[in-house]
Amino acid sequence: MRKVRASIIGFGSVGQGVAEVLLRKGDELKSLGIDLDVVAIADSKGSEVNLAGIDLKAALGRKREFGTVAIDDLTGEDVIKSVDHDIVIETTPTDIETGGIGLVNMVAAFEFGRHVVTSNKGPLALKYRELVEAAKEADRKLLFEATVGGAMPIINLVRDTLAGNEILSVEGILNGTCNYILTRMMEEHASYEQMLAESQELGIAETDPTYDVEGIDTACKLVILANSIFNQDATYQDVDVTGITKVTLESLSLAYDEGYVIKLIGEVKKDRLRVSPRLVPASHPLAVGGTLNVASVSTDLAGTITVTGRGAGSIETASAILSDIISIYKD
């Protein structure tokens, strides 16, 4: 049995999902030889530290009741630097301008010899090379399956299952909010504005939806794919981005008459990174509805492989984080 101590930095939807999943999967982890304790949890107000292992159920209850887990004034960054542990589970908010606190946390984690498993796109979309270098230098892992497509496996699929294949392109729907809006416009024969409002009411879209509907979120994910799968050194500036705000109901109807649906598609190729609304044949595997994500990976040997799944959600995203944690200790 291997003793593993982890911190959860950022205790929002995903961080709490990780805590719940760890509670539920403790026995499975043990059967894989991993005895995992969460020794610190941090949110924006402070942290709880317990070297003997935090009672996750109590921590979740406290967060729900009081809005914070903070018992100590220690920040997430302090925790990473001062509390002895093995893995930092980094789930603070995405900042695509500077990388934000997530970038600071990841750099600190490697400096102090800790693995990083994350759902936070910002640092990876901005500073991929630097982070990979820092991880290598520290001889630690940087795993980020949860950053692209949530529960839908894509990065590990390509790295492990499709190992040996040359990847020619990846094309897919990587933003559930846009997919929801476009799907509902067609179902309800409603305008973009109406369906945006609906998805905001349902909590599928943020109050400020810019990041999703303008294609920025998809573009960040493409950058992560380009860098990790295609070994590029791409940044957000390299992506040609058009969002869905100008898609009209009439265009969806015209497309439908020709046998197509319109989807916001992200496309990665050696020479091209592009996010744009595209025509997808209604019977094509990429034509998934609702909030689903989907990706088609085109390879030289295996042909085209398509995966689909939930691109977001607390437990779903935690699932990708859990599989990354397991993969560190599996071999």
Add this chain to the structure above:
Amino acid sequence: MRVSMDIELKDTPGQLLLALNPISELKGNLKSIVHHHEERTPRSTIPVQLVFEIEPANLEVLIGRLEDNGIGVARVDEKRFTAHGAVLLIGHIVHTDIQDTIDTIDKTGFAEVVNISLSMPQIDMRSSASLKIDAVGKNELHEAISVLRQVAIKKDLVVIEPIEAEIS
């Protein structure tokens, strides 16, 4: 069928008519003429490229008549539109001269807009259009769509292209 033909004219007046008359006699439908006035072949003739529609059965007859008229036929290609694609446009499509938008595709010679459906909710509002494009091959279809993309940028139109799998 659609035919692309390179012919060579002698540098004397009236030659072009000698080339075009047989096409109309055989009920052909001329699509384009590219006439290189300044160019000369090594045989001092003027190269001209024609594209026209004609009944397949009449093509051999036509070539015979052209040669009888003293016109050299250097190359004959049947031009088949093997690639078909759909593209949507959103924006002020009509106000920005829809004919000109279509012409930029048709002028390529290797692709043309064969169908267009327009949906205009209200005057002054952005309209949507679906264009069907035929091209002589996949590469040409790609090229035609990228020509359209350039025009769309100038006219501030959104182009919704098919996914890669549809056109490759």
